[in-house]
Amino acid sequence: MSRQSSMRCALVASVGLLALHSVSAAPVAGAPSELKVAVVAFLSGPASGPFGIPSRNAADVWIEKINREGGIGGVKVVPVFTDEAGPADKVVTEFRRLALDEKVSAVIGYISSANCLAVPPVADELKVLTIESDCGTDRVFEEAKHPYVFRTHAHTVIDGVGAARYVLSLHPEVKTIAGINQDYAWGRDSWEVFQRSMRKLKPDVQVVDAMWPKLFAGEYSAEISKLLVEKPTVVFTSFWGGDLVTFAGQAKARGLFDESVVVVNNTGSDIKDIAPGVLIGSRGPHGIVSPEMEKNPLRKEFITLYRQKYGLAKNDYIAHGAYHFVQALQGLRAAYEKAIKTAGRWPTTEQVAAALEGLEFDTPSGHIVMAIGGGHQAIEPAGYAILKFDPALGVNVFSDIRMFPARCVNPPDGMKSLEWIDRGFPGAQC
Amino acid sequence: MRLLLVVALDGLTYASWLFLVSAGLTFTYGVLRVLNLAHGNLYALGAYLGATLVLRYAATGSVPALAYGLLFLAAVVIGLVFGPLIERGFLRRVYSRDEEVQLLLTFSISLILEDVVKLVWGVNPIFADMPYSYLGRVRLGGVNYAWYPFLLTAIALAIGVLLWLVVTRTRLGKVLASVITDREVSLTLGINVPRVYTWAFTAGAVLAALGGALTAPMFSLAPGVGAEVLVTSFAVIAIGGLGSIGGAALGALIVGLARSAAVYFFPELDLFAIYLIMALVLLFRPQGFFGEIEVRRI
Numbered sequence: 008m009s010r011q012s013s014m015r016c017a018l019v020a021s022v023g024l025l026a027l028h029s030v031s032a033a034p035v036a037g038a039p040s041e042l043k044v045a046v047v048a049f050l051s052g053p054a055s056g057p058f059g060i061p062s063r064n065a066a067d068v069w070i071e072k073i074n075r076e077g078g079i080g081g082v083k084v085v086p087v088f089t090d091e092a093g094p095a096d097k098v099v100t101e102f103r104r105l106a107l108d109e110k111v112s113a114v115i116g117y118i119s120s121a122n123c124l125a126v127p128p129v130a131d132e133l134k135v136l137t138i139e140s141d142c143g144t145d146r147v148f149e150e151a152k153h154p155y156v157f158r159t160h161a162h163t164v165i166d167g168v169g170a171a172r173y174v175l176s177l178h179p180e181v182k183t184i185a186g187i188n189q190d191y192a193w194g195r196d197s198w199e200v201f202q203r204s205m206r207k208l209k210p211d212v213q214v215v216d217a218m219w220p221k222l223f224a225g226e227y228s229a230e231i232s233k234l235l236v237e238k239p240t241v242v243f244t245s246f247w248g249g250d251l252v253t254f255a256g257q258a259k260a261r262g263l264f265d266e267s268v269v270v271v272n273n274t275g276s277d278i279k280d281i282a283p284g285v286l287i288g289s290r291g292p293h294g295i296v297s298p299e300m301e302k303n304p305l306r307k308e309f310i311t312l313y314r315q316k317y318g319l320a321k322n323d324y325i326a327h328g329a330y331h332f333v334q335a336l337q338g339l340r341a342a343y344e345k346a347i348k349t350a351g352r353w354p355t356t357e358q359v360a361a362a363l364e365g366l367e368f369d370t371p372s373g374h375i376v377m378a379i380g381g382g383h384q385a386i387e388p389a390g391y392a393i394l395k396f397d398p399a400l401g402v403n404v405f406s407d408i409r410m411f412p413a414r415c416v417n418p419p420d421g422m423k424s425l426e427w428i429d430r431g432f433p434g435a436q437c
Numbered sequence: 438m439r440l441l442l443v444v445a446l447d448g449l450t451y452a453s454w455l456f457l458v459s460a461g462l463t464f465t466y467g468v469l470r471v472l473n474l475a476h477g478n479l480y481a482l483g484a485y486l487g488a489t490l491v492l493r494y495a496a497t498g499s500v501p502a503l504a505y506g507l508l509f510l511a512a513v514v515i516g517l518v519f520g521p522l523i524e525r526g527f528l529r530r531v532y533s534r535d536e537e538v539q540l541l542l543t544f545s546i547s548l549i550l551e552d553v554v555k556l557v558w559g560v561n562p563i564f565a566d567m568p569y570s571y572l573g574r575v576r577l578g579g580v581n582y583a584w585y586p587f588l589l590t591a592i593a594l595a596i597g598v599l600l601w602l603v604v605t606r607t608r609l610g611k612v613l614a615s616v617i618t619d620r621e622v623s624l625t626l627g628i629n630v631p632r633v634y635t636w637a638f639t640a641g642a643v644l645a646a647l648g649g650a651l652t653a654p655m656f657s658l659a660p661g662v663g664a665e666v667l668v669t670s671f672a673v674i675a676i677g678g679l680g681s682i683g684g685a686a687l688g689a690l691i692v693g694l695a696r697s698a699a700v701y702f703f704p705e706l707d708l709f710a711i712y713l714i715m716a717l718v719l720l721f722r723p724q725g726f727f728g729e730i731e732v733r734r735i
Contacts, residue, residue, distance in 0.1 A: 051551070053661040056560035190708045218700060221708040223665045225656045226454060228586060229447035229700040235580045236443060249562045252657035256566045261574055262581045280564045280657060 034081035037353035039112070041085045042078070044070075044339070045105040047098075047116025048141075048332070050090040053223055057248035058118050058328040062141060063088055065329035066115070068312040069336050079343045080353065087111055091118060095125040102126055106133045112356070113138065115335040118328060120144035120192040127153040136356050136363075138335040141328040143193055143290075145200075145424045148380030155356070157363050159338035159375060160331040161387035163193070164424040165416040166245075166272035166288050167200025169389025171208055172416070172437070173286060173409055174241055174270055177393075181205070183215045185239035185267075187230050187254070189246060190219035197245030197272055203428045205241075215239050227254050231261050242267045247274075255282040278324050278403050283396040287405075288389060291331075292372050294324040295390035297410045300373055309333055309371035323402075334370045334385070338377075341368035376413070379420040386417040412436060442578040444697050450586035452693025453593040457651060459670035459685050460596060461644030467680030468613055468637035471528060472536075474543040476645050476670065477663030478550035479519060483646025484662065485558050487511035488565035488653040501571045508568065508650040515650075516643025519550075524638035529631065547663075555660055562657045569654035589651055596644070600682045613637065672715045678728025687726055 046066045049059030070084050078084055087109050091098060098117075105111050113136040117123045123142035130137040130153065137156045139147065143163030147156070174181060184205055188194030198217060205212050215237050218230050231254075234242055242263070246254050251271060258264060259282035270286040274294050281287070289295040300306065313319055313329070342363035346354035349362065365382035368375055378386045392405035415437035418427035427433065462476040490507040523546060531539050572584035604610040615623045616633050623630050648666070656662070673692055677684025692711050699710035706713070718725060 051555075051660065053659045053665075055661075056562055056659045060560045216704065218704045219707050220700075223661070225652075225662075225665070226451055228450050228582075229444075229697040232443050232447050232580050232582075233701055236440070249657035249659035249662070252562055252564050253655065256564060256569070256657070257583070257655065260566070260570045260583045280562060 035347050035353050036351075038080055038082045039353070040082075042082045042113075042343075043085050043087060043109060043111040045087045045089055045109065045111040045114040045116065046070075046332070047089045047091050047101070047105075047114060048328070049092055049118055050088070052092045053248060054118060055092070058141060058326055059091065061326040062116075062118065062328040062332040064317045065309070065313060065325070066332045066336060068316050069309070069333045072308075072312060073336065073340060079340050080347045082353075089116070091116065091122060095119075095121045098122045099125050099129050102129055102135075103133070106135045112136065113339055113359075115140050115332065115339065117142050120196070123147055123158075124192075127151070127156040130155045134356055136339075136360055138338055138363075140335040141331040144196055146196075148384045149423045152381060153383065155360055157338065157360075157377065157383045158380070159334040159370075159377070159385045160372075161291055161385055161389075161413070161417060162424070163196055163272075163290075164200050164418065164428075165387060165389040165411075165413075166290055167197055168204045168416040168428065168432075169288055169391055169411045170201050170243065170270050170272050170286070171204035172389075172411055173288070173391035174205070174268065175208055176409065177286070177407070178240065178268055179209075181209060181212055181240045181268075183213045183237075183239040184241045184243060185214070185216035185218075185234060185237060186243045187218045187220065187227070187234070187246070188244060189222045189224075189250065191222055193247075194219065194222075194245050198243065200424065200428065201243050201272065203425060207428055207431055223250060225250070225253055227257050231258055231263055234258075234263055235261065235266060238266050240268060242269045243272070244269070245272050252280045255285055256280075258282070259284065274324070274327065278394065281394055281403065283394050283403055285394050286391060287394050288391045290327040291387040292390050292410065293327040293330040295392045295405050295408055295410075297390075297408065300410075303371065303373060305337075305369060306371040306373075330370075330372045334372055334375055337368050337370040338363060338366065338375065338385075341366055378413070379417060381420070386413040388413045389416045439578050440701065443580055444701050445694070446577060446582065447700070448690075448694035448697035450582075450590055450693075451697060452689040453586070453590040454652065454655075455669065455673050455689035455693055456593045456597065456686055457589060458645075458648035458666050459673040459689065460600065460682060461641040461646075461648060462667075462670045463674040463677070463680055463682060463685045464600065464644060465638055465641030466674070467682070468617055468641075469528070469532075469634055470617075470680075471532075471539050471543065472679075473638075473641065474540060474667065475523065475546040475550055476641075477665070477667030478547050478554070479515060479642050479645035479663075480649035480652075480666050481554055481658070481663035482515045482519065482550065482649065483512045484649030484653040484656070484658050485554055485563065486515055486646075487650030488563050488658055489558070491565040491567055491654065492563070495565070495567045501567060504568050504571070508653065509647065511650045512643055512647035515646035516639055519646075520639030520642035521635055523642070524635045528638065529634070532634075547667075551660070551663065554663075558658075560660050562659045564657040566654050585654060592651060596647075597682065597686050604682065669711070672711050674725070676715055676718045676725055678725030681725070681727035684725055684727030 048062040049055040115138045117139050118141040120142045123139045139158040145162040145164050186198040188198045264284040272288045273290050342359050346358040346362035366377050375385050389411045392408045395406045397404045418424050419434045465473050487508045491504045569585045574581045574583050673688040677688030695710045699706045
């Protein structure tokens with residue numbers, strides 16, 4: 008093909024795409040002038056670096072992409088970025104402000120489990136569509152029904168069950184386990200899921216210790232000494248961000264990795280700083296993915312857009328929270344599109360919520376199914392790997408990657424997670 | 438016996454760190470009678486600058502031993518820049534005002550400095566562990582220990598002794614005692630009280646930044662690191678008595694040993710141990726171990 012004909016083809020294709028966008032960009036009947044969506048993440052405090060800011064940035068680039076493609080139902084999405092920092096009562100007050108003053112059509116966000124438990128009753132009361140976007144607690148839909156609330160990423164049960172399955176696949180001889188987790192909901196829930204899973208999968212495993220340093224303690228000399236005295240086969244931690252980097256650094260320097268296998272159930276954007284040698288999960292197929300998942304065009308597009316706007320280093324990873332926020336936006340978009348198609352005009356909040364129930368949609372993290380929690384809770388596979396330092400690249404990389412399918416690490420719909428584990432994972436498809 | 442040795446060693450190293458991070462706060466309060474809520478931010482600035490210098494230095498591949506000097510340099514730079522700036526620019530205007538005004542002012546400075554850290558260093562964690570890992574480790578009581586916390590113990594001891602000597606054995610100490618006792622009388626004696634305040638606050642700022650800089654090789658730095666330290670420092674100096682260096686040392690030792698013992702024998706109480714002790718001490722001795730009951734002038 009000559010250069011001129013190539014140019015002609017490109018021109019025709021561009022005009023065609025433009026025309027297509029113009030068609031899809033026409034707002035449907037009854038559509039508002041803009042779709043205001045609140046994006047709530049930690050923009051200050053210790054959780055802002057590893058989770059909050061990457062999540063906000065991800066939402067920013069993905070909303071720009073959605074708007075470039077004509078918005079949702081031809082309506083431009085306008086984000087209202089809001090800081091999640093502060094106690095749960097402040098976060099709830101902020102939710103009310105977003106609903107009543109800002110008059111947002113939907114709220115996506117919440118990284119803290121405490122906030123994910125505090126917001127749903129208010130979301131239902133104010134009838135605001137809310138998609139929780141990064142928190143881990145499995146209690147949101149297991150303890151109550153929330154017609155206006157959804158979660159488009161998996162809860163933390165995949166992290167604990169995945170960790171147990173991964174540890175046993177590499178070290179079937181495990182005899183003793185110990186936990187060191189931050190003393191709040193995430194730490195307590197993570198340890199509970201992991202230790203119950205380990206004891207169910209290998210009944211002769213003994214729990215020798217469970218330590219609960221405070222969040223952001225930073226100094227773990229005593230805890231590491233105790234682990235060095237006890238010498239458990241496996242040390243499990245759900246530390247994240249600076250606490251994880253600090254603990255791994257101090258533990259590595261004192262030889263804990265020589266005595267025990269250390270497994271971590273999550274990663275933030277801090278993989279480059281974590282001492283190599285730990286077994287690590289990425290809260291779904293995000294940082295750690297299989298070769299097939301690497302080919303996902305949405306994933307490639309997301310990484311490219313993020314890198315272009317926020318200058319991600321070549322060998323750096325994007326935090327799982329960022330992927331989770333994009334999942335929420337993809338879920339919102341898919342629900343609106345389905346509801347518009349069903350209603351034949353701009354849908355009500357209730358129609359969008361009905362459309363999102365049990366929905367399936369594609370995201371940079373793969374195909375998401377709102378499979379449990381009565382169609383309000385997504386399931387995802389669990390990715391685990393060993394963190395290794397690559398001298399050629401000069402950075403940490405993942406080796407021995409293992410993906411556990413979503414239906415292997417999630418309970419079936421209608422069954423509570425801990426009950427599922429205690430009953431021996433009935434229905435698990437590994 | 439071996440376990441007790443391990444508990445004591447962990448308690449001692451933790452206490453040293455606690456003393457380092459709280460000495461500046463109690464010193465500033467002792468002289469100026471101002472509870473500096475920006476103390477944690479000066480700590481954070483020292484930590485961030487120290488970590489940055491160490492990372493830059495490590496990238497040159499030069500002799501690692503010199504990196505320790507950079508940590509002290511970072512503390513001095515932060516203290517000398519921000520100490521006079523905060524004292525002369527802001528605090529000086531509110532000495533005669535109510536304590537609430539002083540607290541609000543230092544809290545405002547704290548919020549500003551928190552954003553300064555984010556503007557300069559961003560929000561991603563920074564970890565400069567070279568000085569920590571370079572010293573290697575030693576086996577004590579059958580357990581591997583990093584040498585670095587013992588270096589901090591030695592530095593904490595040296596700083597404690599130095600402060601004690603300055604306050605009790607030098608002319609400067611007498612001047613400080615005079616200013617603390619009665620500002621007006623000190624002025625009539627010809628003491629340049631404003632200058633003493635500036636230097637005292639700067640010294641407190643250097644100590645705060647030094648606590649941060651020396652901590653940087655052990656901790657990953659992230660936004661909000663200063664707020665955490667401020668809360669812990671309050672607990673330590675409340676136990677020891679506001680404004681007392683000896684009190685800070687005792688408070689740090691009590692908290693360090695209690696937390697270490699809690700980790701070993703009552704892990705569920707780890708979080709609670711520090712505040713339980715603080716509550717008990719304040720219940721029976723509200724002014725702390727070394728604090729003095731102040732007579733309110735009407």
